[in-house]
Amino acid sequence: MIPRPIRPIRLDMSEFFPLSWSTRVRRWLSRSVLYHYPPRRRRVGAYVLWRVHDTLRPQPMTYLAFLRANLRFIGFGFLLTLLSSYGQTFYVALYGTEIRAEFGLGHGTFGAVYSTVSIVAAVALIWLGKLIDRVDLRRYTLATLGALTGAMVALSFAHTLWLFALALFVIRLCGQGMTIHIMGTSMARYFPHDRGKALSLSGLGLAAGETVLPITTVALIAMIGWRDVWLATGLVTAAVLLLLVPLALKGFEDRHRGYLARQSQASTTVGARHDWTRLEVLRDPRYLGAMALLLAYPYVATGLLFHQAFIAEVRGWPIELLATGLIVMAVMKVLTSLVIGPMIDRGGAVRLIPVSAIPFIACFIVLGASGHPMMPHVLLGALGVGIGMLQPIISAMFAELYGVRNLGGIRAMSVAAMVLAAAAAPATFGVAFDLGVSIAEVSAACVAYMAAAALLTVWVLRRRNPMTG
Incomplete structure (x- = not known):
C-alpha cells in the first residue's frame, strides 16, 4: 500500500x-x-x-549596534524617563521641609495630601493611559509634557493649599505616571525583536535622574529658593519639549508605518496572535496570577524604603550605611536592567516573571534574619536587582501575552494597580510596627506571600492561551 x-x-x-x-x-x-x-x-x-x-530569523542585536540603528527613538525614551524624575517621590521629598513650612503642614498632613493626589493620579491614569492606543504619539507626548510644564510653573506660584495640591496632582500624573507609560508602551510596541534592550536602555533615564537631581536640587534650593527651582524645572521641561523631543521623533512616520504593516500582516495571517482588550485581559487567569505577584513588588519595596530610618534604628545601623546602600541599589538596578534586556529578547519576558521574585525574597530574608552592619548593602543590593528586573519585564510581558494594539490601555490599568499597592505600603507597614510586630515577622510574611504568589504564577502561566486553546 x-x-x-x-x-x-x-x-x-x-x-x-x-x-x-x-x-x-x-x-x-x-x-x-x-x-x-x-x-x-x-x-x-x-x-x-x-x-x-x-x-x-533575525537574531537580537548587540547594545552598540542597536543604539547605532535606533539612537533617536531610544533617546526619546531616555528623555521621558529622565523627566519622570520630577514626579517621583524621591524628588518631591527634597522639598518637604520648605513646603511644610510654607503651608503650615505637619508631617501627617503633608503625607495625607501626597498620598491622596497619588491615588487620584493612579485612577486617572487608567483612563488617560489607554488614549495612547488611539492618539498619535507626538500629540500625546506634547500634551503630557505641556501639562507637566504648566503644573511646575503653577506650583512655583502656588500660595494656597488647594492650588498646591492641584499642581502636585498633575506633576504626579504626568511625571511619575504618563511619561513612564509613554516610554514603556512605545518601546514595547515599536521594537518587536529587540524589545528588552529598548526598555532597558530607555529606563536608564530614571537612574540618571536619581543620581544627579538630588545633589543639584538641594544645592539650588539653598541658593535660589524652592519656588524658583520649580520654575527652573518647568523651563527645562519646556526646552526639552520644544527642542529635543521633535529631534528625537524625527523619522517617526516611517517607524509607525512599519508597525501598521506588521499589524495588517498579522491580521491576515492564519493563526496570528489575537490582540486582547482590557475586559478580556481581566478575565484571563494568567493575568490575575501574574498580577498577584507583580503587585507585591512595589508594595514591599515602598514599605521598606519608606520605613528605612525606623528599620536602621531598630537594627542599630548607622544612617551612613543606608546612604551608601542606596548607591549600591542604584548601581545594581542599572546593571541588572542592562543584563535583563537581552535575556528578554532571547527567551521572552513571561518566563522571567516567577524568577523576578528571587531577589525580592532574598532581600527580606536578609532583613529578617540578620542585623550585621554590612546587611544594608546586601539587602538594598538585592532590592536593586529586583527593581532592575521588574521595569523591563512589565511592558514586555504584556506585549508578549496580549499583543500591542491595545497595549497602552492594558499597561495603564496594571501600572495604576501597582501604584495603588505602593500607596498602601507606608500605612500598613507603619500600623504593623505600631502594633508591636517585629521586623522579622513582617519580613517572614512578605517572604511567604511572594513565594506563594511565585508558585501560583508558575502554575497559571503554564495554562494554554484561552483565545487559541
Whole structure:
C-alpha cells in the first residue's frame, strides 16, 4: 500500500526573511520529510522546520549596534524617563521641609495630601493611559509634557493649599505616571525583536535622574529658593519639549508605518496572535496570577524604603550605611536592567516573571534574619536587582501575552494597580510596627506571600492561551 501524501505544515516566515527563502526552504523540507505518511517522520520534519525558522530569523542585536540603528527613538525614551524624575517621590521629598513650612503642614498632613493626589493620579491614569492606543504619539507626548510644564510653573506660584495640591496632582500624573507609560508602551510596541534592550536602555533615564537631581536640587534650593527651582524645572521641561523631543521623533512616520504593516500582516495571517482588550485581559487567569505577584513588588519595596530610618534604628545601623546602600541599589538596578534586556529578547519576558521574585525574597530574608552592619548593602543590593528586573519585564510581558494594539490601555490599568499597592505600603507597614510586630515577622510574611504568589504564577502561566486553546 502506497502511503498517501499529507498536507505539509505551513509556517509563515516572510516576516523574518525574504519570501523566496521561506518558499524554498519550506518546499524542500515538505518534499523530503513532511509528505511522508509515518507520524514519526512528520514529527521529525516539524522539528527540523522549527529549527530552521529559529536559526534564520533575525537574531537580537548587540547594545552598540542597536543604539547605532535606533539612537533617536531610544533617546526619546531616555528623555521621558529622565523627566519622570520630577514626579517621583524621591524628588518631591527634597522639598518637604520648605513646603511644610510654607503651608503650615505637619508631617501627617503633608503625607495625607501626597498620598491622596497619588491615588487620584493612579485612577486617572487608567483612563488617560489607554488614549495612547488611539492618539498619535507626538500629540500625546506634547500634551503630557505641556501639562507637566504648566503644573511646575503653577506650583512655583502656588500660595494656597488647594492650588498646591492641584499642581502636585498633575506633576504626579504626568511625571511619575504618563511619561513612564509613554516610554514603556512605545518601546514595547515599536521594537518587536529587540524589545528588552529598548526598555532597558530607555529606563536608564530614571537612574540618571536619581543620581544627579538630588545633589543639584538641594544645592539650588539653598541658593535660589524652592519656588524658583520649580520654575527652573518647568523651563527645562519646556526646552526639552520644544527642542529635543521633535529631534528625537524625527523619522517617526516611517517607524509607525512599519508597525501598521506588521499589524495588517498579522491580521491576515492564519493563526496570528489575537490582540486582547482590557475586559478580556481581566478575565484571563494568567493575568490575575501574574498580577498577584507583580503587585507585591512595589508594595514591599515602598514599605521598606519608606520605613528605612525606623528599620536602621531598630537594627542599630548607622544612617551612613543606608546612604551608601542606596548607591549600591542604584548601581545594581542599572546593571541588572542592562543584563535583563537581552535575556528578554532571547527567551521572552513571561518566563522571567516567577524568577523576578528571587531577589525580592532574598532581600527580606536578609532583613529578617540578620542585623550585621554590612546587611544594608546586601539587602538594598538585592532590592536593586529586583527593581532592575521588574521595569523591563512589565511592558514586555504584556506585549508578549496580549499583543500591542491595545497595549497602552492594558499597561495603564496594571501600572495604576501597582501604584495603588505602593500607596498602601507606608500605612500598613507603619500600623504593623505600631502594633508591636517585629521586623522579622513582617519580613517572614512578605517572604511567604511572594513565594506563594511565585508558585501560583508558575502554575497559571503554564495554562494554554484561552483565545487559541
